[in-house]
Amino acid sequence: MLKMTHLQKIYRTHLIETHALRDFSIHVREGEFVAVTGPSGSGKTTFLNIAGLLEEFTAGEYLLDGIDVHGLGDDGRSRLRNEKIGFIFQSFNLIPDLNLFDNVDVPLRYRRFPAGERKKRIEESLARVGLASRMKHYPAELSGGQQQRVAIARALAGSPRLLLADEPTGNLDSLMARGVMELLEEINRQGTTIVMVTHDPELAARAHRNVHVIDGQVTDLGAEPVLGRAALDGATATAAIA
Amino acid sequence: MFGYYLQLGLRSLRRNPVLTALMVIGIALGIAASMTTLTVMHLMGSDPIPWKSDKLHYVQLDNWSADQPYSDDGRPPDQVTYRDATALMDAARADRQAAMFKLSLPIQPENAEVKPFQALGRVTYADFFPMFEPPFAYGGPWDRAQDAEHARVVVLGQALNEKLFGGQDSTGRSVRMGGIDYTVVGVLGKWNLRSRYYDLTNGAFVDPDEFFIPFTTGIDLKARSSGNNSCFRSPGDGWDSYLASDCVWIQMWVELETPERLAEYHAFLDRYVDEQKKLGRFPRPLNNRLLDVNEWMQDQQVVSRDIEVQTGLAFAFLIVCLVNTIGLLLAKFTRKSSEVGLRRALGASRGEVFRQFLVESGVVGLAGGLLGLLLTGFGLLAVRALYPDYRTVAGLDWTMVATTILLSVVAALLAGFYPTWRACRVQPAAQLKM
Numbered sequence: 001m002l003k004m005t006h007l008q009k010i011y012r013t014h015l016i017e018t019h020a021l022r023d024f025s026i027h028v029r030e031g032e033f034v035a036v037t038g039p040s041g042s043g044k045t046t047f048l049n050i051a052g053l054l055e056e057f058t059a060g061e062y063l064l065d066g067i068d069v070h071g072l073g074d075d076g077r078s079r080l081r082n083e084k085i086g087f088i089f090q091s092f093n094l095i096p097d098l099n100l101f102d103n104v105d106v107p108l109r110y111r112r113f114p115a116g117e118r119k120k121r122i123e124e125s126l127a128r129v130g131l132a133s134r135m136k137h138y139p140a141e142l143s144g145g146q147q148q149r150v151a152i153a154r155a156l157a158g159s160p161r162l163l164l165a166d167e168p169t170g171n172l173d174s175l176m177a178r179g180v181m182e183l184l185e186e187i188n189r190q191g192t193t194i195v196m197v198t199h200d201p202e203l204a205a206r207a208h209r210n211v212h213v214i215d216g217q218v219t220d221l222g223a224e225p226v227l228g229r230a231a232l233d234g235a236t237a238t239a240a241i242a
Numbered sequence: 243m244f245g246y247y248l249q250l251g252l253r254s255l256r257r258n259p260v261l262t263a264l265m266v267i268g269i270a271l272g273i274a275a276s277m278t279t280l281t282v283m284h285l286m287g288s289d290p291i292p293w294k295s296d297k298l299h300y301v302q303l304d305n306w307s308a309d310q311p312y313s314d315d316g317r318p319p320d321q322v323t324y325r326d327a328t329a330l331m332d333a334a335r336a337d338r339q340a341a342m343f344k345l346s347l348p349i350q351p352e353n354a355e356v357k358p359f360q361a362l363g364r365v366t367y368a369d370f371f372p373m374f375e376p377p378f379a380y381g382g383p384w385d386r387a388q389d390a391e392h393a394r395v396v397v398l399g400q401a402l403n404e405k406l407f408g409g410q411d412s413t414g415r416s417v418r419m420g421g422i423d424y425t426v427v428g429v430l431g432k433w434n435l436r437s438r439y440y441d442l443t444n445g446a447f448v449d450p451d452e453f454f455i456p457f458t459t460g461i462d463l464k465a466r467s468s469g470n471n472s473c474f475r476s477p478g479d480g481w482d483s484y485l486a487s488d489c490v491w492i493q494m495w496v497e498l499e500t501p502e503r504l505a506e507y508h509a510f511l512d513r514y515v516d517e518q519k520k521l522g523r524f525p526r527p528l529n530n531r532l533l534d535v536n537e538w539m540q541d542q543q544v545v546s547r548d549i550e551v552q553t554g555l556a557f558a559f560l561i562v563c564l565v566n567t568i569g570l571l572l573a574k575f576t577r578k579s580s581e582v583g584l585r586r587a588l589g590a591s592r593g594e595v596f597r598q599f600l601v602e603s604g605v606v607g608l609a610g611g612l613l614g615l616l617l618t619g620f621g622l623l624a625v626r627a628l629y630p631d632y633r634t635v636a637g638l639d640w641t642m643v644a645t646t647i648l649l650s651v652v653a654a655l656l657a658g659f660y661p662t663w664r665a666c667r668v669q670p671a672a673q674l675k676m
Contacts, residue, residue, distance in 0.1 A: 054587060054671040075591045082589020088676060093584050097257050109246055110589035154588070 001162055001193045002051060003027040006061035009046050020046040021216040028195055035186040035207035036197045043216035044197045052085055052164045053077045065161055082110050086155030090167035092147040094139040101135040104154045111158055126152035145176030165196040251602035263530040265570045269610025269654055274564030275619030277646045279553040290439045295535035301494040307474040308525035320443045320527045321490040335510045336496035338373050341457055342366035343492050344444050344469035350418040351406055361402055363453035373497050374440055381413035381428035392458040396424035402452040403429045439535055441493055442542040444469040467491045508532055551639030564657040571661035582665050583673025592666045599662040607654020611647040
């Protein structure tokens with residue numbers, strides 16, 4: 001699903017060069033639930049930005065669902081991001097003046113789905129996260145946990161193959177965090193690959209595999225992954241480590 | 243996607259009502275200032291008779307003194323002499339022709355309760371009416387035979403007919419003007435003349451003529467023109483000397499259907515002047531002109547230099563307003579950086595973000611245009627109040643309404659271009675705290 005080989009990311013100013021990722025290699029198979037851990041400044045966020053095609057890398061190779069993303073233009077990267085990737089952010093990132101329906105609608109608009117198809121997907125996604133009855137509500141009217149569920153519904157509405165989550169429970173209390181985590185596990189069981197950055201060892205332990213990053217390098221690729229049910233049903237996925 | 247962008251634009255305007263109001267008012271003020279002056283300029287200079295303005299030609303002959311030109315830029319006199327006007331009328335070489343001058347006459351109403359008053363009218367030929375096509379409410383013009391007969395007939399303007407006959411059909415009735423009774427043959431309806439283009443020598447923006455009488459009849463009155471009169475030497479004493487003099491006081495128009503007819507008439511004028519030279523007149527080099535309606539309006543600077551300068555200043559003010567709008571849009575779009583980052587993460591390309599924000603700028607322009615239209619209306623009312631002469635040109639027509647809206651939207655799009663470009667350069671990763 002996601003394969004990075006000898007990836008480098010260097011931030012340059014006229015004074016200094018910062019190596020955010022160096023010789024970074026990772027292979028996430030379809031159906032995996034991978035937790036990425038590491039101290040602050042270790043390169044987790046840079047990895048997630050590059051994985052989500054939000055940033056370009058300096059050197060190396062990145063294949064997303066078999067597509068070499070190097071050299072893709074802005075339109076190509078945007079389309080790929082829209083079709084293949086769902087994002088879940090720590091601070092939810094809902095648009096405050098759009099109601100839940102319209103928030104979930106955002107990625108579908110860029111996908112050019114017809115109105116009927118969009119409505120069906122939005123209703124299904126919100127139903128999946130248990131918020132079908134609150135479609136006309138605005139983000140400010142919801143709790144943090146509910147807002148994160150909306151963000152998950154938005155990420156799922158376009159049926160992405162890969163879900164990138166950045167500290168998805170970082171702004172939630174433990175009860176809400178547990179609910180969100182259970183939802184992610186459910187989504188993974190239904191076949192969606194998830195890569196989650198987290199500081200929380202308890203959450204990381206619930207992933208199939210933990211990847212530890214220090215100083216822009218993968219130091220621990222984790223144990224043999226246990227794949228989600230859909231992947232297991234496919235009987236093709238095996239752990240693969242670059 | 244345009245509908246979606248429009249929806250987002252409207253939503254965004256509602257989100258920051260104060261900022262939105264500042265932008266809309268800024269654009270509206272600039273648009274109103276520009277459009278008020280532009281409307282006046284546009285209507286002043288617009289073609290008053292577009293379907294035949296290229297067929298109506300104003301005749302100018304240079305009969306001026308050998309010692310000095312009529313004007314430093316070589317233009318021939320703005321009017322012609324009585325001798326030349328009548329000679330050209332008698333020759334009848336054009337498809338239609340009408341000599342004319344302005345005349346003020348005392349009117350004695352039938353109704354004794356209405357006091358006598360002065361009215362300004364026009365002395366002209368029967369062809370004036372089919373040439374300039376004033377609308378008739380009742381009756382019609384006199385004919386060429388009545389020109390020849392020196393008939394005492396009159397065509398009343400709408401206002402005078404209203405004053406004398408309460409707006410009723412007065413054809414066949416008598417009007418006493420300058421002590422002579424004239425029979426009303428026609429009454430004009432509302433003539434929407436923005437400028438009195440057929441007599442620019444006496445001012446383009448003046449009250450419409452109140453009556454029209456035959457030229458031949460007017461000459462019989464021995465009443466001098468109430469309009470401009472220019473002589474380079476004394477005309478001598480008496481009416482006949484005046485008619486025979488080199489003083490120019492008559493406007494002469496001809497209607498020529500084709501460019502070939504125009505060329506023929508020009509050649510005819512040259513031959514006429516050559517003949518006159520043999521008689522000792524026209525000492526200056528051949529300098530005859532036949533300007534069509536629009537050329538004549540330009541020549542007479544119907545749109546004055548002052549109006550052009552005012553319009554330029556108003557557009558400069560619009561630019562200042564747009565610079566202000568650029569700043570406000572920059573502030574607005576910068577505040578939306580995180581939304582831009584999010585939309586980019588969710589699949590919007592730079593182009594899509596660009597179009598979304600450009601539509602939002604356009605919505606601001608549209609709102610500014612509508613408010614600007616309202617303010618333009620007030621501006622034109624102010625122009626009418628301050629400058630009564632401009633009342634015929636201080637009004638909005640559909641062209642100017644459309645231009646106002648279009649100008650506003652285009653101006654807002656231009657103002658929004660840089661902030662929009664900045665917005666779509668936002669790095670999503672920097673905004674999302676991934």
